[in-house]
Every structure is written in structure tokens, then in C-alpha cells.
């Protein structure tokens with residue numbers, strides 16, 4: 001991966017035209033993480049979704065430097081170089097885990113002949129080896145979250161956009177996630193993560209303020 005920069009220039013996010021928090025000005029480079037904290041309703045998910053391109057910014061912009069899209073052309077949108085892991089796992093309960101992860105592998109541009117190896121390696125990395133034949137709904141909620149984290153590993157993408165990635169994980173799984181995140185950064189990747197709990201990686205920190213209607217004791 002070449003060096004990549006993501007620059008937020010006066011980025012204001014919000015819902016229904018209402019801004020959530022002050023404009024953000026910051027720069028993130030390869031190997032760096034941005035940890036976004038703040039109380040419920042502060043706008044953490046809104047920021048992550050805006051960066052992923054799922055919501056429009058109210059004002060300001062996000063500039064990409066040195067990033068190539070999967071087609072080899074310079075990337076214009078953050079979403080082209082990012083994995084997005086939201087609150088939901090993106091895995092259907094009634095489907096086989098292998099089929100769901102193979103779908104994501106294909107969706108993310110993976111070669112179909114590499115799907116089986118990528119799925120098994122991803123599940124191994126999150127401590128779920130050999131479970132690909134089970135229905136997603138037969139996994140515990142922590143196991144389902146770990147399977148969703150395996151999505152990040154199916155196809156390499158430089159930026160991980162993560163919304164409370166370790167919610168529902170036990171201590172051992174949190175430590176395993178921290179090692180995966182650290183390895184991603186050491187490989188030149190970038191992470192933007194909203195979280196209520198320590199993720200085990202160092203990074204820039206942004207604390208969003210409580211929304212006005214909740215800014216009372």
C-alpha cells in the first residue's frame with residue numbers, strides 16, 4: 001500500500017440538516033487511527049456513515065491523497081477504499097456463514113476461486129475456524145460480531161471505518177481484535193473507529209459533545 005492521507009476540511013455532519021458538533025479539521029495518514037468517542041447521540045455513527053459515503057456532509061469536505069480505487073484509478077470517494085463495519089453485522093441470520101462471507105468477498109471484488117481460502121482464513125483470524133457451515137443465526141451475538149469483523153479481512157482495503165466494532169466481544173476477542181487492528185495499521189492501513197470502550201490501538205482522538213437536548217445532568 002502506498003502512503004494515503006485523508007483530510008477532513010471543516011467537515012460538519014448531521015441529521016435532517018441539523019449539525020452534530022463542531023466542524024472537524026484533521027488529517028489522518030497511513031498507519032494512523034482516529035478514535036471517535038462521545039455520549040449516546042453525539043453523532044459518532046453519523047460521522048462514520050458520512051465518511052463511508054452513506055450520508056452527505058452538511059458542510060466541508062473529505063480529501064483523499066495517494067489512494068487508488070480497486071480499478072487502479074485514483075480514488076475520489078472514501079467509500080472506494082474503505083471497509084464499513086456498522087452496528088449491524090451485514091450477515092443474514094438464516095443463511096450459512098460461508099455463503100454470507102463468500103457473498104461479501106465477491107461484493108468487495110474478490111476472485112471467486114479465492115473465496116473459500118479467504119473465508120476460512122478470515123474465520124481463523126477471528127477465532128472461528130471450522131464454523132463456516134453453520135447458520136449465522138446459530139452463532140452467539142459475540143460470534144456473529146467476530147464473523148462480521150472477518151469481513152474486514154476478506155479483501156484488503158486500506159481504510160477501516162468501524163462503528164463500535166468490539167461491542168458484544170469478550171475480553172479475549174477484544175484482545176484478538178486489537179492485534180488485528182494493530183497489524184492493519186502496521187501494514188500501512190488507516191482506521192476510523194467510533195467506540196465507547198478502549199480498542200487497544202493508539203490514535204488521534206476526537207470527543208464529540210452530547211447533543212443539546214441531552215446536555216443536562
Ligand SMILES: Nc1ncnc2c1ncn2[C@@H]1O[C@H](COP(=O)(O)OP(=O)(O)OP(=O)(O)O)[C@@H](O)[C@H]1O
Nearest residue numbers: 015016020038039040041042043044045046047211
Ligand atoms: N435515521 C435517522 N434519522 C434522523 N435522525 C437520526 C437518525 N439516526 C440518528 N439520528 C439522530 O442523530 C443523532 C446522532 O446519532 P448517532 O447515531 O450518530 O449517535 P452516536 O454518537 O453514534 O450514538 P450511540 O453512542 O448511541 O451509538 C441523534 O440525535 C439521533 O437521534
